[in-house]
Amino acid sequence: MGDQIELNRRYIPRLPSQTQTQSKRKGAGARTWLVVSKLGQVSVEELGKQTVMRRTGITAHDLRVVEPELSYPAAVLRRERAVVVNLEHVKAIVTAEEVLVPNPRDPRIASFVYDLEFKLSADFSATMTREKAMEQLPTDTPPEASGSRREAKMRYSKPLPFEFRALEICLQSVCKSLESETSTLEEEAYPTLDQLSAKTSTNNLKRVRVIKGRLVSLTGRVQKVRNEFEHILDDDMDMAQMYLTDKLATLQHEGVSEDEMDDDADVILLGTDINENMSSKCSTLFASDLKPNVEELEMLVGSYFVEIEGILNKLSTEYVHDTEDYINIVLDDKQNQLLRMGLVISTASFMITVAIVAIGFLSINIRIPLFDFGTYTQWYEAFGGCVVCSVFLYIMAVLVFKFLGLLG
Template sequence: MRSGPLQNSLDDELNRHQFVMHHPQTKRKCTGIRAWLVISTLGQSHLEEVDKHSIMRRTGLPARDLRVLDPQLSYPSSILGREKAIVINLEHIKAIVTASEVLVLNSTDPSVAPFVHDLQHRVSNSNDTSQQATESSDTEMEVMERPFSITLTTNTEIRNSNPRNTVDVPAVKILPFEFKALEVCLESACKCLESETSTLELEAYPALDELTSKISTLNLERVRQIKSRLVAMSGRVQKVRDELEHLLDDDNDMAEMYLTDKLVRKPLEQISELNRAFDEDGERDEDGKTEDSYEDLSYIKPNVEELEMLLEAYFAQIDGTLQKLSTVCNLTPSNHVQF
């Protein structure tokens, strides 16, 4: 049989098909399938191999947001609040958080595994705490010690059997699921950066002391290498700090991240729409109420105080890490110093 261009093309296509069939990883890349660890609100997890379009339908995210999480692409640290999900790209953590689940990429990576374990543990514990807060009438409750607790406390007045006596105790307010997950992401990223910074400090100060006591080409080169790592580390920390500062400066961005609240408000907004339509048909209240009273309901935005407190806690932590790096960098000589 003669071999022509058409035959060669068919042979090439067949060879590519056979290669892909015998290499599942290549098949996943060709079809955009990735392994996602799915963690539910109960802390239960399972692995799913899902393609990009299924993730987009599931989370309501556009393709450009998913590219932020692509491990093969280098995107700066970012936290994006969307209609139905929060996209989190912080250091080793690449995740999508919804009101009912967290989807994590690279869950088997050694640097990601501790984060996954902590997330499952925290979510499970918070569910137990929530149940205890509902069923128990005790006035004392243990609050876990964290940079920012999974609970927020406000003073409330609880009366005992004697109505004349009152006791001010902290009332436990459980954060919504998406903020519990966000907190674990922030804590893991900040802890990682803080740990690496501490390691660099332990190397930098002895090296500087050695250079001060004995100026030599060898000691100077050692300090230069450490400074290069300090500068690179400062850039990573700065990106996380800038992202938190950006969110704290924009109430609308923070409000967009209240996924659970938006789910609760959606039926109310639908009712408001029906009421406005009813009024537009001429059915008005005798007191002269207009659709403005219903419009107010549609434009109610969640109080961002809880999220603001959470972000400010980690902003302070990451800013402290950046200050440490800045201090060490200022002590090291510039790279253009020569003997």
């Protein structure tokens, strides 16, 4: 354990004292970073861009991906010496030695920062306890005791590498946040949909429209995270590149010196591709494995892939679509009622117009008693006959419409 820690410490390039002093100043390009080391040590440091690039081996473009001020699509970038995580509110750079989180005082990531500090420190303590227990197990055991020793070894099995434990915290924080938003949306959506089903009003429609917008937005975000998980699981070689601790141990075994690591860091600062020295050796070592053993990482990402699938299924519930279909049916029925009412009113107007035309036509051929001092009997008879004919024709028209199915 002590030798491994010493080798891992050599993995971080040592900066000159002048560079370290400048990185602590709040100058151009300096930012506050939370640094959680493999040994469980937590610190908040002011680091410049070049310092972060040297320590993690990433490029300037990768560094911009985790800047809180910029908006980049969800991505988990696999690099030679680091994994860059940009998922929802979680932005972190994970190496084999430490985790760097920008702007740790942001209230939106307070829960993620707490989990990172607490769980990584607890994991380190548990690892030390496990290794002490393994050292205390007897080496020479009789055949009858081999079974109990095997059980003890299984109980104190090898833990996940540091980068996987940090990655698991990142994925867990993302899934927890999306699950919380989904539950909150469900609590608001179901009562509103029930109210809309009971009474289709303008206010209820406005509330459902707002909830539907939130639902579409949250579904899109969950879908992006799901696609990134699926992209990781689809390529075994990409997953093999994320075994940073194994790559570090292999490079140390192959004789890659600290000076060569520093040279790679200088190449990164100059903005050139990482295709020489350590990068070429890493590519050569991992290209020889046609079928890399990525079972640990596959199980880790697969479990959270299933969880994100469950969240996506919640957002795609049939209850919302059923309510939409029901509301559309209600609105169509209201529209049909309006059309039927319009048809009845139009028919009545037509009949009244016919009666008015008939009365006007007959009035010019009937003698008006006002001029011959007679009675109004003739005019009343003509007027009554026109009204009765109009009502009769209107009733006949309504019966014909019902017979044809136009009025239901």
